[in-house]
Amino acid sequence: MKNEPTVRLTVAQAVVRYLINQHSVLDEHRQRFIPAAAGIFGHGNVAGFSQAFAQYADDMPFIQGRNEQALGHAGTALAKASSRLQTLAVTASIGPGAMNLVTAAATATVNRLPLLLLPGDTYATRRQGPVLQELENPQDPSLSVNDAFRPVSTFFDRITRPEQLVTALPKAFRVLANPVETGAVVLSLPQDVQSHAFDYPLEMFSPRDWEIRRTIPQPTDIAAVAGLVASSTKPLIIAGGGVLYSQAQTALARFSDATGIPVAETFGGKGAVQRAAPWALGGIGLEGNPATNRLVAESDLIISVGTRLTDFATGSQTMFANPEVRFASINIAELDAIKQGAAAVVADARLGIDALAESLGGYRVSGSWADEIAAHKERWAPIRQAALDPDTQFDKDAAEHAHLNIPDTDAVITQGQLIGLLQDHARPGDTIIAAAGGPPGDLLKVWDATDDRHCHLEFGFSCMGYEIPAGIGVRLADPQSTGRVTVFIGDGTFLMNPTEILTAAQERLDITYVISENHGFQVIRRLQMMKFGEQFGNDFRYRNDEDRRLSGDYLRIDLREIAEGLGAQTYRVETSDEVRDVLERTRSARGPVAIVVPTIPLVDLPGSEVFWDVAPAEVAEQAGVHELRADYEQGLEKQRWHV
Numbered sequence: 001m002k003n004e005p006t007v008r009l010t011v012a013q014a015v016v017r018y019l020i021n022q023h024s025v026l027d028e029h030r031q032r033f034i035p036a037a038a039g040i041f042g043h044g045n046v047a048g049f050s051q052a053f054a055q056y057a058d059d060m061p062f063i064q065g066r067n068e069q070a071l072g073h074a075g076t077a078l079a080k081a082s083s084r085l086q087t088l089a090v091t092a093s094i095g096p097g098a099m100n101l102v103t104a105a106a107t108a109t110v111n112r113l114p115l116l117l118l119p120g121d122t123y124a125t126r127r128q129g130p131v132l133q134e135l136e137n138p139q140d141p142s143l144s145v146n147d148a149f150r151p152v153s154t155f156f157d158r159i160t161r162p163e164q165l166v167t168a169l170p171k172a173f174r175v176l177a178n179p180v181e182t183g184a185v186v187l188s189l190p191q192d193v194q195s196h197a198f199d200y201p202l203e204m205f206s207p208r209d210w211e212i213r214r215t216i217p218q219p220t221d222i223a224a225v226a227g228l229v230a231s232s233t234k235p236l237i238i239a240g241g242g243v244l245y246s247q248a249q250t251a252l253a254r255f256s257d258a259t260g261i262p263v264a265e266t267f268g269g270k271g272a273v274q275r276a277a278p279w280a281l282g283g284i285g286l287e288g289n290p291a292t293n294r295l296v297a298e299s300d301l302i303i304s305v306g307t308r309l310t311d312f313a314t315g316s317q318t319m320f321a322n323p324e325v326r327f328a329s330i331n332i333a334e335l336d337a338i339k340q341g342a343a344a345v346v347a348d349a350r351l352g353i354d355a356l357a358e359s360l361g362g363y364r365v366s367g368s369w370a371d372e373i374a375a376h377k378e379r380w381a382p383i384r385q386a387a388l389d390p391d392t393q394f395d396k397d398a399a400e401h402a403h404l405n406i407p408d409t410d411a412v413i414t415q416g417q418l419i420g421l422l423q424d425h426a427r428p429g430d431t432i433i434a435a436a437g438g439p440p441g442d443l444l445k446v447w448d449a450t451d452d453r454h455c456h457l458e459f460g461f462s463c464m465g466y467e468i469p470a471g472i473g474v475r476l477a478d479p480q481s482t483g484r485v486t487v488f489i490g491d492g493t494f495l496m497n498p499t500e501i502l503t504a505a506q507e508r509l510d511i512t513y514v515i516s517e518n519h520g521f522q523v524i525r526r527l528q529m530m531k532f533g534e535q536f537g538n539d540f541r542y543r544n545d546e547d548r549r550l551s552g553d554y555l556r557i558d559l560r561e562i563a564e565g566l567g568a569q570t571y572r573v574e575t576s577d578e579v580r581d582v583l584e585r586t587r588s589a590r591g592p593v594a595i596v597v598p599t600i601p602l603v604d605l606p607g608s609e610v611f612w613d614v615a616p617a618e619v620a621e622q623a624g625v626h627e628l629r630a631d632y633e634q635g636l637e638k639q640r641w642h643v
Contacts, residue, residue: 006199011162011189012045012052014198015118017205018169020059024085024177026212026247031082033176033210034089034116036476038063038071042093043132044120048194049091063472063507066499068092070469072104072115072184074500077466077473079113080456081431083245084179085212086477087114094120094191095133098146103463106152109183111241111268111460112308112333114176117153117186121146124160124190146188154183160190162198169204177210179245179348180333214246215332217347217355224343225303225328226359232301232326234369235261238284238313241268242306242332248350249274252305255357256280260365261303262373264292266313267440267459269306271449278374280450285313287441290609291380295373297321302340304329306349309339312459316613318638327642330356340642384446387605388420390576394600407519409554411598412574415439415516416605418597419446421576422488422514425583428452429483431474435459435466437490438523439516442605454483465497471511472504484587486512491540491559492521498562504592505567512586513563513594518601519554526604531616531632533624563594572596611635 009017022033037060041050053062065071068090075088092098098119108115122134122144130136137143150156155175157168172185229235243252249272256263256279264284265272273280281292293315296302300322307313314320320327320340330345330352331337337344345352386392394414396406413421419442422432431454432447434440440457449455456474458466471487494515504511525538542552564570569589571582579597586593613636616628 005202007202007205008197008199010048010052010195010197011159011165012048012194013055014162014165014200015169015187015189016052016056016060018165019089020056021205021207022173023207023209024212025209026083026085030209031085033086033173034060035086036061036063037089037091038065038074039091040065040068040071040093040097042097042120044094044097044191045091045189045194046093048189048191049118063088063503065503067497068097068100069104069465070497070500072101072117073107073463073466074469074473074476075115076104076108076111076113076458077433077456077470078476079108079115080111080458081474081477083247084114084182087116087176088473089116089118091118092120094122095145099148102148102152105149105184105186107458107461107463107466109152109154111458112179112182114182115184116172116176117149117184119146119149119186119188120194121158121188121190123192125192144188146186149184149186149188152184153186154181155185156188157186158188158190159193162193162196166200166204173210177212179212214348214351215346217330217345217352221343221345222352222355222359225345225356228301228326228328228343229261229303229356229360230363233366234299234322235301235303235365236296236299237261237263238266238302238304238307238309239263239269239272240266240305240307242349243269243272246306246332246349248306248353251350251353253277255353258357259360259363260370262295264288264296265444266307267444267457270444270447270455270457273450274452275450278370281373281377283444285315285319286608286610286612287312287444288608288610289380289384289445290606291376293319293608293610295376298372300324300326302327304331304339304342305353306331308336308460310460311613315610317640318611318635320640320642321638325642383606387416388423388446390417390420390579392417394603406603407554407601409519409598409601410574411518411600413576413579413597413599414603415442415518415599416446416603417576418514418516418579418599419443421579421583422486423448425580426453427483429481430454430486431456431483432486432488433467433470433474434488435470435493436462436464437493437521439488439490441523443488445605445608464493467493468497468513469500469503471513472500472507472509475509475511484512485510486514488514489516490522491515491517491519491557494559495557498566501563501566501568501592501594508591510590511592513568513592515559515563515594515596516599517559517596518599520601522601525602527614531614531628532622533628534622559596560594563596568592568594570594570596574598611638613639
């Protein structure tokens with residue numbers, strides 16, 4: 001309106017001032033949606049956004065990063081750790097700086113986690129002609145490299161005039177706050193427009209609450225699922241990340257206590273079960289434990305709650321082997337709810353679980369199914385314990401007898417034993433983080449995330465480079481917590497993106513980085529051996545002068561010095577006792593700590609007994625590939641579609 005109070009601000013100032021006043025609300029719990037911003041300045045955002053963030057620095061803390069992708073990962077980890085109630089706003093310059101955010105955008109969107117990205121863009125006015133780092137497309141002059149964000153974001157808008165913010169910002173936050181649509185939200189901001197001024201309505205900057213709405217289940221849908229449960233003999237629940245985001249852990253425990261229906265966890269759902277119970281099964285699927293997977297294969301009713309059911313959870317459609325198996329689901333997103341031809345309840349996980357519990361009344365699984373669950377768990381428990389026991393000396397002679405060609409290194413413990421040491425050290429309130437390589441699969445298989453020992457796994461995108469900045473995001477989610485944040489990471493992933501250790505040091509964040517040094521991308525080497533039969537390009541080795549391949553000695557890398565140079569207290573320890581000692585001594589350390597632990601290469605945890613559809617070559621000159629292809633084709637025969 002003509003007489004409406006206004007305030008004259010640049011586009012960048014208006015964005016920052018707006019962010020300061022946005023709040024998320026879930027069950028009357030209110031918090032700043034964007035508690036901090038992060039970024040790296042270049043010519044494409046230094047004049048606009050650096051001035052704006054400096055002007056409002058008292059109200060919007062700014063984190064200076066080393067890599068834009070990493071800062072995006074920190075925002076995604078904050079969102080995951082806060083049950084999607086908070087995230088970071090990340091700014092970048094045009095060109096390479098903006099493009100570094102594309103992987104972070106995909107990670108957030110694939111995992112259905114809110115992330116706000118503010119990349120700079122080329123000039124909207126165009127009077128300058130082609131500018132530094134501009135992509136010139138002869139067919140479409142309006143196209144810029146930022147259009148690469150469109151397929152990996154859930155909302156994209158290019159702001160070419162200042163007044164567009166009045167409608168664009170509320171639309172952006174509607175998506176961030178919507179659990180069905182949330183993901184990476186991108187406001188592409190041309191560098192000249194960032195500095196343009198406009199008389200914005202003052203009301204635009206009043207505090208605003210964004211309610212995270214809980215979708216109420218339809219009674220007819222609940223009745224249909226209850227009917228399936230009542231007629232089943234071996235029901236089983238698969239709990240995904242939606243259980244955590246809807247804070248439905250207590251409701252799930254109450255439901256399974258009453259019904260006895262067992263619960264398996266996906267990567268995203270790790271920690272959905274918060275205490276030891278007869279019905280708690282642990283991880284499912286390709287990196288799950290074999291006891292869980294055998295029970296899944298026998299189940300005649302799979303109830304998925306808050307999961308996307310990707311191929312790691314379904315064994316590429318081979319897991320659900322009971323010929324009479326049926327499917328039900330509770331999911332906030334209809335896209336996921338209908339998978340496997342499920343009887344779908346489109347609802348908030350907590351409300352859906354509670355409604356189903358009420359509908360089932362006094363239902364309880366049969367004694368025979370309960371006994372079978374107990375028997376499988378009992379058989380798995382000693383196998384798990386043996387793999388984690390840090391005081392069992394690894395028998396290299398036995399390994400050679402089993403045709404495992406274990407390289408001779410200075411390592412004396414396995415990665416499984418290192419996990420056992422970390423498990424023994426974990427306390428209530430602690431969080432362990434993993435995302436790529438062997439660590440997330442190993443943690444899904446054997447980590448006990450009960451008693452408030454959180455396990456933060458990013459495996460929707462399995463993004464190498466997520467882990468170290470994720471420690472920052474998890475710590476920001478609860479800065480007052482006395483629990484230790486531990487990033488568990490392999491040497492391959494560590495070398496890809498270690499630089500945010502310096503950011504953790506700069507921000508004085510208490511994070512422990514435990515680096516399993518096994519000389520390569522060993523989990524992919526394992527897959528390579530299963531699908532090709534030879535190691536190629538995965539071990540960290542020098543090029544051999546004779547065959548010109550990467551088959552020489554292991555690379556000489558001092559991971560401890562790298563971490564120390566980035567500001568961490570650093571240690572290199574080899575024995576179980578040394579690991580115990582350094583974990584205990586650094587538990588209350590201020591700032592980042594890096595602990596390098598040599599682990600014996602090529603020694604894996606017990607297998608999951610699950611097929612994964614990764615196809616060996618149909619034709620190859622190398623010996624043995626045709627046998628691997630034949631085994632693969634036998635696995636394909638177990639695939640089933642459930643529609």
